[in-house]
Amino acid sequence: MDKVNSSVVSEFVLLGLSSSQELQLFFFVFFSVLYMVIVLGNLLIILTVTSDSSLHSPMYFLLGNLSFVDICQASFATPKMIADFLSEHKTISFSGCIAQIFFIHLFTGGEMMLLVSMAYDRYVAICKPLHYVIIMRRRTCTVLVMISWAVGLVHTLSQLSFTVNLPFCGPNVVDSFFCDLPRVTKLACLDSYITEILIVVNSGILSLSTFSLLVSSYIIILITVWFKSSAAMAKAFSTLAAHITVVILFFGPCIFIYVWPFTSYPVDKVLAIFYTIFTPILNPIIYTLRNRDMKIAFRKIMIHYSRAKKISERPVIVRNSVY
Numbered sequence: 256m257d258k259v260n261s262s263v264v265s266e267f268v269l270l271g272l273s274s275s276q277e278l279q280l281f282f283f284v285f286f287s288v289l290y291m292v293i294v295l296g297n298l299l300i301i302l303t304v305t306s307d308s309s310l311h312s313p314m315y316f317l318l319g320n321l322s323f324v325d326i327c328q329a330s331f332a333t334p335k336m337i338a339d340f341l342s343e344h345k346t347i348s349f350s351g352c353i354a355q356i357f358f359i360h361l362f363t364g365g366e367m368m369l370l371v372s373m374a375y376d377r378y379v380a381i382c383k384p385l386h387y388v389i390i391m392r393r394r395t396c397t398v399l400v401m402i403s404w405a406v407g408l409v410h411t412l413s414q415l416s417f418t419v420n421l422p423f424c425g426p427n428v429v430d431s432f433f434c435d436l437p438r439v440t441k442l443a444c445l446d447s448y449i450t451e452i453l454i455v456v457n458s459g460i461l462s463l464s465t466f467s468l469l470v471s472s473y474i475i476i477l478i479t480v481w482f483k484s485s486a487a488m489a490k491a492f493s494t495l496a497a498h499i500t501v502v503i504l505f506f507g508p509c510i511f512i513y514v515w516p517f518t519s520y521p522v523d524k525v526l527a528i529f530y531t532i533f534t535p536i537l538n539p540i541i542y543t544l545r546n547r548d549m550k551i552a553f554r555k556i557m558i559h560y561s562r563a564k565k566i567s568e569r570p571v572i573v574r575n576s577v578y
């Protein structure tokens with residue numbers, strides 16, 4: 256606590272995505288719409304997965320949890336970024352900045368591990384179909400979800416432990432739309448070289464190890480499917496293609512930013528949009544447009560709610576006719 260107080264900087268200035276007035280107005284509208292789509296789309300997935308009994312399988316439990324993480328991930332910085340498009344002075348308090356760093360690493364760490372869990376689920380389903388029911392019990396799912404959050408928590412706490420004690424005494428301009436750890440450490444008035452290395456090693460170990468787990472599980476699945484029927488291949492491939500798209504669009508920018516953070520490129524903050532905004536929107540798009548079971552379940556929900564709405568409107572009509 257003392258160390259935090261001894262630093263002079265009490266707030267950071269965020270430069271945002273652009274300084275052009277017209278562009279900011281455009282971004283305001285664009286990202287507001289995007290954010291609403293993210294929240295509504297993922298809420299719809301959670302609602303569908305939890306209310307439709309035909310989707311009570313491990314794959315959909317994990318998908319529902321992924322949607323939840325996606326909403327969290329889209330919400331820790333995006334609303335502030337959107338509001339900032341309209342404001343002259345884009346500042347964030349010191350503790351707000353630390354909070355953003357905490358959440359981004361919690362959610363991205365959790366999401367990485369959750370993607371691994373989903374890949375593991377597909378691996379068991381395709382490569383060990385006879386044992387699927389035994390291996391992927393409800394318990395297993397719960398444990399996988401808990402492990403994901405634990406990995407995110409350990410990851411973010413270790414990142415923060417490197418950062419919180421850094422002295423910040425002068426420069427406080429962060430060239431991004433949120434407090435991105437590599438950029439914030441650069442502002443410390445101590446030589447932050449060691450800290451930067453620790454951050455890279457920490458992020459690098461997590462992202463590269465989960466990434467290689469994912470890639471190897473996809474390779475094993477594809478090889479297994481290769482020797483089965485072509486119908487199985489087509490079905491597995493359409494599911495896997497969805498997973499692989501998410502994985503590439505999510506991990507690509509993460510690895511680019513965190514594994515080479517010593518020189519920050521201007522493109523970094525554009526890439527940061529990928530894992531704060533584009534990954535959370537991919538889920539609804541991929542899983543609703545491509546997955547037949549999800550589409551059927553959606554339709555059921557829509558019909559259910561439109562019926563419920565009609566029934567709830569009925570008393571009003573009756574009353575109108577009475578009075």
Ligand SMILES: *[C@@H]1O[C@H](CO)[C@@H](O)[C@H](O)[C@H]1NC(C)=O
Pocket residue numbers: 301304305315316317318319320323393396397400
């Ligand atoms: C998340 O996973 C847990 C454990 O399997 C499950 O009970 C829960 O319903 C899931 N949440 C959603 C929103 O699907």
